[in-house]
Amino acid sequence: MKSQLQKINEFINNLGREEYSILEKISTTKTYKKGEVLLHQNETCRFTYSVEKGILRKFYLNDGKEITTEFLFEDDIAVSFDSYVLQKPSREFIQAITDSTVSQLDYHSFQEAKSLHSELVKLDLLITEYYAMWLENRLLEFHTLNATQRYLHLLSNQPEIIQQIPLSYIASYLGISLETLSRIRAKI
Amino acid sequence: MKSQLQKINEFINNLGREEYSILEKISTTKTYKKGEVLLHQNETCRFTYSVEKGILRKFYLNDGKEITTEFLFEDDIAVSFDSYVLQKPSREFIQAITDSTVSQLDYHSFQEAKSLHSELVKLDLLITEYYAMWLENRLLEFHTLNATQRYLHLLSNQPEIIQQIPLSYIASYLGISLETLSRIRAKI
DNA sequence: CGAGGCCTTGACCGCGGTCAATGCCCGTGG
DNA sequence: CCACGGGCATTGACCGCGGTCAAGGCCTCG
Numbered sequence: 001m002k003s004q005l006q007k008i009n010e011f012i013n014n015l016g017r018e019e020y021s022i023l024e025k026i027s028t029t030k031t032y033k034k035g036e037v038l039l040h041q042n043e044t045c046r047f048t049y050s051v052e053k054g055i056l057r058k059f060y061l062n063d064g065k066e067i068t069t070e071f072l073f074e075d076d077i078a079v080s081f082d083s084y085v086l087q088k089p090s091r092e093f094i095q096a097i098t099d100s101t102v103s104q105l106d107y108h109s110f111q112e113a114k115s116l117h118s119e120l121v122k123l124d125l126l127i128t129e130y131y132a133m134w135l136e137n138r139l140l141e142f143h144t145l146n147a148t149q150r151y152l153h154l155l156s157n158q159p160e161i162i163q164q165i166p167l168s169y170i171a172s173y174l175g176i177s178l179e180t181l182s183r184i185r186a187k188i
Numbered sequence: 189m190k191s192q193l194q195k196i197n198e199f200i201n202n203l204g205r206e207e208y209s210i211l212e213k214i215s216t217t218k219t220y221k222k223g224e225v226l227l228h229q230n231e232t233c234r235f236t237y238s239v240e241k242g243i244l245r246k247f248y249l250n251d252g253k254e255i256t257t258e259f260l261f262e263d264d265i266a267v268s269f270d271s272y273v274l275q276k277p278s279r280e281f282i283q284a285i286t287d288s289t290v291s292q293l294d295y296h297s298f299q300e301a302k303s304l305h306s307e308l309v310k311l312d313l314l315i316t317e318y319y320a321m322w323l324e325n326r327l328l329e330f331h332t333l334n335a336t337q338r339y340l341h342l343l344s345n346q347p348e349i350i351q352q353i354p355l356s357y358i359a360s361y362l363g364i365s366l367e368t369l370s371r372i373r374a375k376i
Numbered sequence: 377c378g379a380g381g382c383c384t385t386g387a388c389c390g391c392g393g394t395c396a397a398t399g400c401c402c403g404t405g406g
Numbered sequence: 407c408c409a410c411g412g413g414c415a416t417t418g419a420c421c422g423c424g425g426t427c428a429a430g431g432c433c434t435c436g
Contacts, residue, residue: 003274062332069327082321086191091328118306125313132316133270135323139257140279142330143363144250147392167415175331180392182416335424355383368424370384 001137004130011123019117026109032096038078039094045083047104051076054100057169060092068173071097071161077127078102097165147176148184189325192318199311207305214297220284226266227282233271235292239264242288245357248280256361259285259349265315266290285353335364336372 015023029052032038039045041061049056049072056072058080069092072078083090084107114120141150151174155162161170171181203211217240220226227233229249237244237260244260246268257280260266271278272295302308329338339362343350349358359369 001270001274060328067331081324082189085317085321086189118309121306121309121313125309125316128313128316128320129273132320132323133273135320135327136269139323139327139330140248142327143255166413177393178415179394179417183392186416365425366383367385367426371424374384 001130001133004126004133008123008126008130011126015119015123019113019119022113022117023105023120026113027103027105029101029103032100032102034096034099036096037093038096038102039080039083039090039092041091041093042089043083044087045080045090045094046107047079048084048107048110049078049094050103050105051078052101052103054102055097055164056094056100056102057097057165058092058094059169059172066169066172068169071158071165071169071173073160081131097169142175147174147180148187150174150176151181151184152188189318189321192314192321196311196314196318199314203307203311207301207307210301210305211293211308214301215291215293217289217291220288220290222284222287224284225281226284226290227268227271227278227280229279229281230277231271232275233268233278233282234295235267236272236295236298237266237282238291238293239266240289240291242290243285243352244282244288244290245285245353246280246282247357247360254357254360256357259346259353259357259361261348269319285357330363335362335368336375338362338364339369339372340376 027050032054038049038056039047051072051074053074056076056078057068058070058072058078059066059068061067070078078094080090080092080094082088083092087107110120110124114124141153145153154170154174161173167181167185168178171178174181176184215238220242226237226244227235239260239262241262244264244266245256246258246260246266247254247256249255258266266282268278268280268282270276271280275295298308298312302312329341333341342358342362349361355369355373356366359366362369364372
């Protein structure tokens with residue numbers, strides 16, 4: 001997983017000037033206030049959102065309850081994946097948890113850039129591979145760890161999440177109720 | 189999801205003869221007997237296995253118990269994803285559930301082919317995107333459906349699984365015990 | 377006919393969910 | 407400056423889904 005991040009960073013550093021400047025040209029930087037929604041459910045995800053500052057989350061609604069699927073920090077990329085890839089309405093919301101600065105890359109511009117510069121396809125592949133591995137690990141955790149273990153695992157791997165984010169979001173991210181999370185924390 | 193499969197098929201049909209013949213050259217067809225293991229845990233996954241005939245499954249061990257993560261039918265591709273991408277030892281096994289014929293594609297040959305033919309990178313991307321969406325959906329199902337609903341969902345989406353595969357494999361694929369699956373089936 | 381693999385059924389239990397009350401912190405306005 | 411209200415977290419009582427353990431049924435194949 002981490003070695004994949006290295007690959008991605010190296011790849012970006014070794015990109016030709018031309019490709020690099022194209023990416024810059026088709027990206028726009030925007031700021032969002034805490035609580036603001038970048039992408040609504042049923043909207044088609046036109047952008048990938050690269051976090052420059054702040055924290056985002058992705059979530060969807062199930063029986064009216066918000067289920068958080070991912071937290072995004074600096075240098076992470078937020079995107080409603082299937083909506084973006086298939087250019088169809090999104091199940092997920094993307095929301096700013098804190099005031100945030102984001103560099104957004106337009107789908108169609110990026111598609112065009114990829115068709116002209118095959119290096120960008122490789123970059124896209126590396127990033128998609130990373131996301132797939134992240135998903136595989138998340139599935140594995142749900143199948144092999146109980147609620148307490150998942151919390152401890154999060155605590156040791158991403159302590160920044162626990163400190164900066166409301167427990168209700170964290171609970172749904174861990175697949176448990178807010179009350180259960182509270183009890184787990186009380187025991188430790 | 190299905191539209192992504194269409195994209196992939198179209199893309200393969202529109203591949204140049206050259207790319208096509210390269211893929212053929214670096215693939216080898218093999219047959220495996222029921223129960224035979226194509227990839228062991230801790231072995232590095234050197235191949236992608238494209239199923240031409242038969243059924244494969246992927247699984248890993250947790251406390252000595254087998255957890256099945258995926259069933260692969262004709263035209264599906266079996267690969268221990270993170271092991272293949274990072275070329276590191278695999279957590280998962282890949283095993284033939286029935287006598288099977290498989291076309292296997294070597295990692296290093298494919299990497300080389302991709303570096304010479306950027307069309308193949310695009311193909312790799314499309315397939316990886318499909319896998320990521322499949323994983324996203326699987327995660328969603330675990331979070332939104334209970335055991336009975338997951339079984340019914342499987343029954344309506346992939347009835348072939350229920351008919352041809354031992355219930356013990358299906359139970360672990362659904363994330364439940366064999367006994368619970370049996371009780372669910374009794375109620376219907 | 378007997379053995380072993382696979383599935384079913386029963387009894388019991390614990391993890392984590394739900395509902396509801398209470399606590400705590402903080403911003404706002406009187 | 408205090409009082410109040412709202413948002414967020416904690417705690418308690420209760421319950422049900424699905425797990426575990428163990429026994430029993432049912433094929434298939436030697």
